[in-house]
Amino acid sequence: MALLEVRNLRTTFKTEDGTVTAVNGLSFSLDAGQTLGIVGESGSGKSVTSLSIMRLIDRPGRIESGEIFFDGRDLLKLRDEEMRHVRGHRIAMIFQDPMTSLNPVLTIGEQIAEVVRLHLGRNRREARETAIEMLRKVRIPSPEKRVDDYPHQFSGGMRQRAMIAMALSCNPQLLIADEPTTALDVTIQAQVLELMNELQRETGAAIILITHDLGVVAETCKDVLVMYGGNMVEYGSAKQIFAEPRMPYTQGLLASLPRLDAPANARLTPIPGQPPNLHRMPPGCAFAPRCAYRIERCDQVVPVTDLGGGHLARCWRCTETLVMAGAAR
Amino acid sequence: MSEELLLEVADLKKYFPVNAGVLGRHVADVKAVDGVSFTVRKGETLGLVGESGSGKTTIGRLVLKLLPATAGTIRFEGRDISDISARQTRTLRRRMQIIFQDPYGSLNPRMTIGEIVSEPLAIHGIAKGKARMERTVELLRMVGLQSSHLNRYPNEFSGGQRQRVGIARALAVEPQFIVCDEPVSALDVSIQAQVLNLLEDLRERLGLTYLFISHDLSVVRHISTRVAVLYLGKIFEVADRAALYEHPLHPYTQALLAAIPVPNPEMQGAQKRVLLSGDVPTAMAPPSGCRFHPRCPFAFDRCSVEEPAMRDVGGGHMVACHAVENGTIR
Numbered sequence: 269m270a271l272l273e274v275r276n277l278r279t280t281f282k283t284e285d286g287t288v289t290a291v292n293g294l295s296f297s298l299d300a301g302q303t304l305g306i307v308g309e310s311g312s313g314k315s316v317t318s319l320s321i322m323r324l325i326d327r328p329g330r331i332e333s334g335e336i337f338f339d340g341r342d343l344l345k346l347r348d349e350e351m352r353h354v355r356g357h358r359i360a361m362i363f364q365d366p367m368t369s370l371n372p373v374l375t376i377g378e379q380i381a382e383v384v385r386l387h388l389g390r391n392r393r394e395a396r397e398t399a400i401e402m403l404r405k406v407r408i409p410s411p412e413k414r415v416d417d418y419p420h421q422f423s424g425g426m427r428q429r430a431m432i433a434m435a436l437s438c439n440p441q442l443l444i445a446d447e448p449t450t451a452l453d454v455t456i457q458a459q460v461l462e463l464m465n466e467l468q469r470e471t472g473a474a475i476i477l478i479t480h481d482l483g484v485v486a487e488t489c490k491d492v493l494v495m496y497g498g499n500m501v502e503y504g505s506a507k508q509i510f511a512e513p514r515m516p517y518t519q520g521l522l523a524s525l526p527r528l529d530a531p532a533n534a535r536l537t538p539i540p541g542q543p544p545n546l547h548r549m550p551p552g553c554a555f556a557p558r559c560a561y562r563i564e565r566c567d568q569v570v571p572v573t574d575l576g577g578g579h580l581a582r583c584w585r586c587t588e589t590l591v592m593a594g595a596a597r
Numbered sequence: 598m599s600e601e602l603l604l605e606v607a608d609l610k611k612y613f614p615v616n617a618g619v620l621g622r623h624v625a626d627v628k629a630v631d632g633v634s635f636t637v638r639k640g641e642t643l644g645l646v647g648e649s650g651s652g653k654t655t656i657g658r659l660v661l662k663l664l665p666a667t668a669g670t671i672r673f674e675g676r677d678i679s680d681i682s683a684r685q686t687r688t689l690r691r692r693m694q695i696i697f698q699d700p701y702g703s704l705n706p707r708m709t710i711g712e713i714v715s716e717p718l719a720i721h722g723i724a725k726g727k728a729r730m731e732r733t734v735e736l737l738r739m740v741g742l743q744s745s746h747l748n749r750y751p752n753e754f755s756g757g758q759r760q761r762v763g764i765a766r767a768l769a770v771e772p773q774f775i776v777c778d779e780p781v782s783a784l785d786v787s788i789q790a791q792v793l794n795l796l797e798d799l800r801e802r803l804g805l806t807y808l809f810i811s812h813d814l815s816v817v818r819h820i821s822t823r824v825a826v827l828y829l830g831k832i833f834e835v836a837d838r839a840a841l842y843e844h845p846l847h848p849y850t851q852a853l854l855a856a857i858p859v860p861n862p863e864m865q866g867a868q869k870r871v872l873l874s875g876d877v878p879t880a881m882a883p884p885s886g887c888r889f890h891p892r893c894p895f896a897f898d899r900c901s902v903e904e905p906a907m908r909d910v911g912g913g914h915m916v917a918c919h920a921v922e923n924g925t926i927r
């Protein structure tokens with residue numbers, strides 16, 4: 269049985285200009301120990317998806333419908349205190365900007381210790397020991413001293429590592445990391461990603477890594493979910509997604525990137541047009557206004573096609589796109 | 598590309614004073630740019646890469662005289678512009694312009710697109726009345742916008758479109774030289790390519806020269822003819838694009854390149870990985886000698902006491918590193 273199964277999730281926000289559907293009928297599942305990357309551009313619904321799983325959607329937002337099974341139970345049906353127990357203890361989350369989730373007036377050690385006391389029922393002394401141990405694990409130098417530092421005394425990379433320490437201190441089964449390295453320099457990002465990989469191998473926790481950086485996904489995740497306009501448009505192993513993308517949006521994204529593994533002066537192929545406006549979504553395929561392969565049928569709601577080997581694509585023409593893209597190249 | 602030098606920067610420094618206490622006593626300096634020399638040839642794109650706080654934006658602003666330098670000389674088109682007057686600086690703005698990172702913050706929200714783009718034409722008295730209007734429309738077309746956009750406001754545009762407006766404005770005075778400070782960093786990946794292609798087309802069509810600032814080494818490789826690598830206010834390595842990316846010599850450049858995630862799962866692991874330990878030190882108290890030594894896997898005794906000088910190792914490939922000088926790294 270899957271560890272996490274999201275079915276038909278729909279999350280909306282009431283805004284001045286009407287209701288926007290930030291996540292529109294999303295379904296996917298995740299096995300224990302699996303690493304899944306969720307990629308998509310700004311506004312595609314990545315963060316709202318993770319906040320929905322954590323049940324942290326507040327007004328003006330609302331989870332309209334769907335089910336989120338975690339370890340067999342529908343999280344959307346849990347009472348608030350049951351959900352609080354799941355959060356932190358069974359599912360932990362790391363955000364892009366650690367400063368927003370670290371309390372500036374408590375030391376790093378106090379914050380990790382509090383999580384440990386709350387969830388694992390340790391006493392003060394034990395909790396502090398655990399905090400030091402966790403900081404050591406995420407390679408904070410002289411953790412027995414730095415445990416008493418306040419967040420502002422840590423650099424950006426250290427704060428993000430402290431967040432990882434806190435998230436992992438209760439041995440969660442699932443870690444959701446929302447753009448954990450986006451605010452970091454590349455050399456520090458490399459350290460944090462390496463650390464996440466290592467801790468994943470060690471603890472066997474499943475990881476959902478949310479990012480707009482395809483390179484980060486290729487480097488960390490076995491499987492990839494591509495989001496566009498609030499829904500999944502393609503799903504597959506990293507190999508399937510990067511070597512044989514079928515959804516024209518995924519193909520376009522890969523062709524538009526300047527990459528170190530391509531000839532330096534190869535001209536980029538931009539995706540024409542603009543990202544979708546959630547207030548005015550097309551009736552059928554969300555990518556249709558920008559798609560070179562659009563046909564009449566694309567204005568009808570697009571089903572997901574199973575291409576075999578776990579590779580899924582939401583595109584009317586996904587069985588032909590590989591050949592068409594090859595011919596265009 | 599010609600051999601003619603458009604810009605020559607020598608030993609440029611910018612220290613920002615740090616004051617503390619009730620009396621606001623001067624206690625230290627942030628050495629944002631600490632003795633930087635480089636040249637830009639006419640028609641080329643010099644990429645300037647470095648991590649956050651390494652001094653990229655400060656260098657761009659110094660070169661454009663938007664910020665006074667603490668020391669050093671800047672020559673533009675052969676003329677020393679280090680100490681020119683405010684009036685001369687204004688004339689200089691017709692020759693050199695800047696495009697900013699933030700397409701949201703850098704446009705005045707109360708001005709229409711037409712006003713924003715035509716303002717430099719008015720300031721410099723370049724065109725009036727109908728001619729100004731025509732020139733404005735021409736500029737919008739050049740960056741892929743339309744005359745129907747003239748009377749709209751920035752908030753009605755997407756990030757990529759706003760960045761085009763910023764580019765049109767910079768082009769209004771027909772500059773020779775443009776500093777592009779992270780022009781695509783705030784844009785969605787699917788939009789970045791549109792703007793990068795536009796910048797390349799304009800360079801070719803108008804014979805522009807760019808100083809292209811970015812923390813993204815993949816973007817810099819794509820657009821630059823030569824690349825300079827900056828760390829804590831110092832340039833560590835400058836080389837032609839191919840040399841820098843295929844044969845980097847400085848340990849920091851090597852680590853930086855190894856740290857870039859490549860969107861190709863087949864490529865992971867093999868040529869990886871020079872993982873750097875430690876954090877970037879503060880520019881207030883840079884480490885002694887080579888300021889990279891606390892993180893450098895090749896560091897030896899000399900590195901913490903003596904600052905390495907920039908040396909040409911052949912073909913204009915410049916490196917500042919004792920290990921390269923010794924032949925340990927080749």
Ligand SMILES: Nc1ncnc2c1ncn2[C@@H]1O[C@H](COP(=O)(O)OP(=O)(O)OP(=O)(O)O)[C@@H](O)[C@H]1O
Binds near residue numbers: 281283480546
């Ligand atoms: N509190 C809110 N109020 C109104 N709309 C919201 C709110 N939070 C999210 N949205 C909308 O939901 C959509 C999806 O947002 P989400 O934050 O999930 O995007 P994302 O994929 O995480 O983007 P990014 O890469 O920028 O983080 C956006 O269009 C956004 O405007």
Ligand SMILES: Nc1ncnc2c1ncn2[C@@H]1O[C@H](COP(=O)(O)OP(=O)(O)OP(=O)(O)O)[C@@H](O)[C@H]1O
Binds near residue numbers: 613629650653812
């Ligand atoms: N006006 C200022 N006063 C004091 N310090 C400053 C000022 N402007 C910049 N600095 C400092 O100078 C150093 C270099 O800053 P700069 O903005 O040039 O870096 P950057 O390479 O452009 O970084 P980023 O990639 O984050 O844009 C930093 O340590 C910064 O904090």
Ligand code: SF4
Binds near residue numbers: 556559566570586
């Ligand atoms: S469904 Fe049609 S419009 Fe959408 S991606 Fe496929 S071919 Fe393009």
Ligand code: SF4
Binds near residue numbers: 919
């Ligand atoms: S001078 Fe020394 S410390 Fe600096 S980069 Fe070279 S080997 Fe490393």
Ligand SMILES: [Mg+2]
Binds near residue numbers: 314315316
């Ligand atoms: Mg987000």
Ligand SMILES: [Mg+2]
Binds near residue numbers: 653654655
């Ligand atoms: Mg900057």
